[in-house]
Amino acid sequence: MTMNGAEMMEAIAELGYRMTGPRRLVVEAVGERRGGFSAEQIARDVPSVGRATVYRTLRLLQEAGAVCKLALPDGAPMYTAAQVGRHHHHAVCVHCNRVEAFRASTIERAIRELSMDVPGRITGHRVEVYVTCSACDRAAARSSRG
Amino acid sequence: MTMNGAEMMEAIAELGYRMTGPRRLVVEAVGERRGGFSAEQIARDVPSVGRATVYRTLRLLQEAGAVCKLALPDGAPMYTAAQVGRHHHHAVCVHCNRVEAFRASTIERAIRELSMDVPGRITGHRVEVYVTCSACDRAAARSSRG
DNA sequence: GTTGCTGCAAATCCTTTGCAAGGTT
DNA sequence: AACCTTGCAAAGGATTTGCAGCAAC
Numbered sequence: 001m002t003m004n005g006a007e008m009m010e011a012i013a014e015l016g017y018r019m020t021g022p023r024r025l026v027v028e029a030v031g032e033r034r035g036g037f038s039a040e041q042i043a044r045d046v047p048s049v050g051r052a053t054v055y056r057t058l059r060l061l062q063e064a065g066a067v068c069k070l071a072l073p074d075g076a077p078m079y080t081a082a083q084v085g086r087h088h089h090h091a092v093c094v095h096c097n098r099v100e101a102f103r104a105s106t107i108e109r110a111i112r113e114l115s116m117d118v119p120g121r122i123t124g125h126r127v128e129v130y131v132t133c134s135a136c137d138r139a140a141a142r143s144s145r146g
Numbered sequence: 147m148t149m150n151g152a153e154m155m156e157a158i159a160e161l162g163y164r165m166t167g168p169r170r171l172v173v174e175a176v177g178e179r180r181g182g183f184s185a186e187q188i189a190r191d192v193p194s195v196g197r198a199t200v201y202r203t204l205r206l207l208q209e210a211g212a213v214c215k216l217a218l219p220d221g222a223p224m225y226t227a228a229q230v231g232r233h234h235h236h237a238v239c240v241h242c243n244r245v246e247a248f249r250a251s252t253i254e255r256a257i258r259e260l261s262m263d264v265p266g267r268i269t270g271h272r273v274e275v276y277v278t279c280s281a282c283d284r285a286a287a288r289s290s291r292g
Numbered sequence: 293g294t295t296g297c298t299g300c301a302a303a304t305c306c307t308t309t310g311c312a313a314g315g316t317t
Numbered sequence: 318a319a320c321c322t323t324g325c326a327a328a329g330g331a332t333t334t335g336c337a338g339c340a341a342c
C-alpha cells in the first residue's frame with residue numbers, strides 16, 4: 001500500500017519539518033498521481049508553487065520514504081509513490097509510465113549471494129525492470145493490425 | 147575481457163563510421179581508464195578534442211558495445227569499458243568508482259520468473275550493485291582507527 | 293521572535309544541436 | 318568530389334542556490 005497525501009504530510013512532520021501550504025499542495029498532487037511522474041509534471045499540476053519548492057518537497061518525500069526515485073532506460077529520473085516500509089523494486093512501462101512495485105525474494109537472495117563474487121561490501125543495489133504493459137501491448141497490436 | 151583502444155576503433159569502423167583523429171584520441175583515453183569514468187573526465191583527458199565530440203564518441207562506443215553507461219546511486223551517469231559480447235551487470239565502488247563486471251545467472255533467472263508477477267512484457271532491466279571495495283574499506287578502517 | 297520556508301531569478305551542471313570549416317573515403 | 322565529422326558556441330533541460338520577505342512554531 002502506498003501513502004495518501006495526509007500520510008505523506010505526517011511523514012514529513014515526523015522528520016521535524018514544518019507543515020506549510022506549498023508542501024501540502026505538492027504532496028496532494030503527488031498523492032493523486034498514479035504510476036510514475038516527473039518533477040516537471042508535479043510542477044505543472046501545482047502552478048502556484050515555485051519549481052524550487054517542488055524539487056525540495058520531492059526530496060523530503062524521498063527522505064521520508066514516501067516516494068521513490070527511479071530511472072527510465074535512458075536515465076531520465078522518474079518518481080513514484082513508495083510502498084510503505086517495504087524494500088521493493090519497480091517494473092516501469094516504458095510507454096505509459098505505469099509503475100508496478102514488486103518484491104522478489106529471489107532477486108534479493110541472488111544479490112546477497114553475489115557477495116562471494118564481488119570484491120567488497122555490498123552497500124546497496126538498484127534493480128529496475130522495463131516492460132510494455134498489457135494495455136500498451138494491446139494498443140500496439142491494434143494499431144499494427146490497422 | 148574488455149576491448150583495448152584498437153579494438154574499440156575497429157568496432158566503430160565496423161559500424162560504418164569513419165576513423166578520425168579526434169575519435170582515436172577519445173577511444174585511447176577510454177581504453178586507458180580503469181574502472182568507471184565520467185564524460186567530463188574523458189574531456190579533461192583529451193583537452194584538444196571538443197566536448198561535443200567526446201559525447202558523440204561515447205555514444206558510438208555504446209552503440210558498438212565497447213562501453214556501458216551506468217548510474218551511481220544518485221543517478222549520476224558513469225561509463226565503463228564493457229565486457230565483450232556478454233550480458234552482464236556491474237558492481238560499482240561508490241568511493242573509488244572501481245567497477246567490477248559480473249554475470250549472475252541467478253539474477254537473470256529471477257528476472258525471467260518475474261514475468262509471471264509483473265503485468266506485461268519485460269523488455270529490459272537494469273541491475274546495479276553498489277559496494278565499498280576492499281581497498282576503500284581498509285582505508286576507512288585505517289583512518290577510523292586514528 | 294526565531295528560525296525555517298518560499299518564490300523568484302540566476303546559476304550550475306550535463307548534454308545536445310546548428311553551422312561553417314575541415315577531414316576521410 | 319561527396320559527405321561525414323569537428324569545434325565552437327549557443328541552446329536546452331533539469332535541478333540547485335542566493336536572498337529578501339513571509340510563515341510556522
